[in-house]
Amino acid sequence: MPLVDSVLSGNRLALARLLTQVENDTPEGRAALDAIFTQTGQAHLIGVTGAPGTGKSSLVNQLALHYRRQSGALVAIVAVDPTSPFTGGALLGDRVRMRDLAGDPGVFIRSMATRGSLGGLAHTTAALTQVFDAAGYGIILIETVGAGQAEVDIARLAHTTLVVEAPGFGDDIQAIKAGILEIADILVLNKADQPGVEITERALRGMLELAHPTRRAFQHHGRIETMDAAASTPEKLWIPPILRTVAIQGQGFEELIGAIARHREHLRQSGDWTRRERARLESEVEALIQEALTAQFRASIPDAEYAEKLEQVFDHRLSPWEAVKELLDGRAATPAAARSRRSRETSQSRRKE
């Protein structure tokens, strides 16, 4: 496949085109994903999430700059912005980034402005990271706005998840973030030069203690001690450290990159790296099976029959589950008798579970 070959040999224009194919889920995109799959599995996927106003985008830019300077690794940024179409968040973010990172051919930025369905967001993001991974990007930063389920799904995708906070968020706001804290491998307290940083850090420590009771034993004042404590615990146990940064001045990034590297090492040694990869691939397989089966099923039922069953449900004559059972049985009234039998048996055993 010429497009894939160009991508694997480092052609940026080909990479941009392939990313578009993959994002649009075209047949070419799917075929390319098959073709590149053997080349994937090398990159470190780093999720960065946080509410607007925490300086998350500047932090991602600084991380990219520091990775480029320190290791020379190719860095990809996938910015996922599930805010509404009219805010144009993704495009705005791009313009700011252009200024910081323009001209470095070792950085590739891709924004996804999700329009409508959030359901397939994690799936599409996963596919894009596979393309970057195959194209030799060793560091892939996945940026999401902190707004719920999307973050949790993307945290499952990333090897290391950074949750970004900033001073000055009130207690009410902290409460809503409790769920997000649980996905944090590293907590970043950005804008650490602003007033209120101590209060916010104390609040975060309190919430971390609730989320990770064992953390209490390692509690000290100051981030370095906490990191050391974490490093000295058994391999299996990772205590999320809290690191302070000032992204617009580039402060705190050597420590942050060090903590990310330690987390990768922890994942490798504990076996969590492999476990996360496997869980991710397994759910990808499951999603594709579901999609294929549903498409086959719909193709096997005449549209009129499907519509009529739906009408009966709309009229409250048939419950949704009854309609589904009748549709499954109806499909079985084909030459494939064995299938009919099994279909009914499965359907019955299902009810007995």
Add this chain to the structure above:
Amino acid sequence: MPLVDSVLSGNRLALARLLTQVENDTPEGRAALDAIFTQTGQAHLIGVTGAPGTGKSSLVNQLALHYRRQSGALVAIVAVDPTSPFTGGALLGDRVRMRDLAGDPGVFIRSMATRGSLGGLAHTTAALTQVFDAAGYGIILIETVGAGQAEVDIARLAHTTLVVEAPGFGDDIQAIKAGILEIADILVLNKADQPGVEITERALRGMLELAHPTRRAFQHHGRIETMDAAASTPEKLWIPPILRTVAIQGQGFEELIGAIARHREHLRQSGDWTRRERARLESEVEALIQEALTAQFRASIPDAEYAEKLEQVFDHRLSPWEAVKELLDGRAATPAAARSRRSRETSQSRRKE
């Protein structure tokens, strides 16, 4: 079914038991849902969402109290709390509610503390509302914490969605709520006796104008004018009004209940009521089909074969999509030859789309 009969005849204990069966997705629960389905479709489902600190729970309680006083309708409250297990949000909310609503047999409160998967949350909530609907609860209040995708899914379930705000949230916080504003049928500015209410209302109006450009034409200072303007627009057009309340003092609730009634009337006249019901039932049918097909498929593949294909994916020898194709073809190597043929055809045509 004796349990269903007891529920339909108004037995609260039976109702509580059936809700548990349905929440746990037991065979009894499923059978009961089938049995009661013909009795559903009467209730007005009202979603109430907003961040912690907006006084959303008090607002829901006051709504229940006012509905009980005004109409005598049975009122159900389904509180969905997708915060983390360790916050115990759902239980806390229950205790507060007990105080306000205890002793009224016409109010039934049910909390769902979601542990883990948010995926099936909207589905389970929908099932619970069907039970209340069949049991004669004419008003069903569905309360969710404003945290992203869960709200959007539940807004699809509700006929009328209230988004609750409160004075004193900063601009940063407003930005994150842009997505949630789009699902609002009615905006409630609670804690309207607190400082900053004018600023917050102005910010909300600005965001509404972005979300609903036509709103600008009807803009006046003050909520009553806006409501009148909305009422005089064509049936098809609903402009979300902004209403002020002080939930702990019970202020503003007659206006709010009036606005909810007007929204219901708008839905009925515009045909949106029927359209929303149909869309909801159709996606329920689709979800059940997917679930049944996946269960059948997994039953048709030996576990060892499935595990082996997964191993090949884990080792990056086979892409997820290639593995799925081989599993689908493998399943076809059964007596059901016709099925094999169709399976491959569908699988190929899928790639050509």
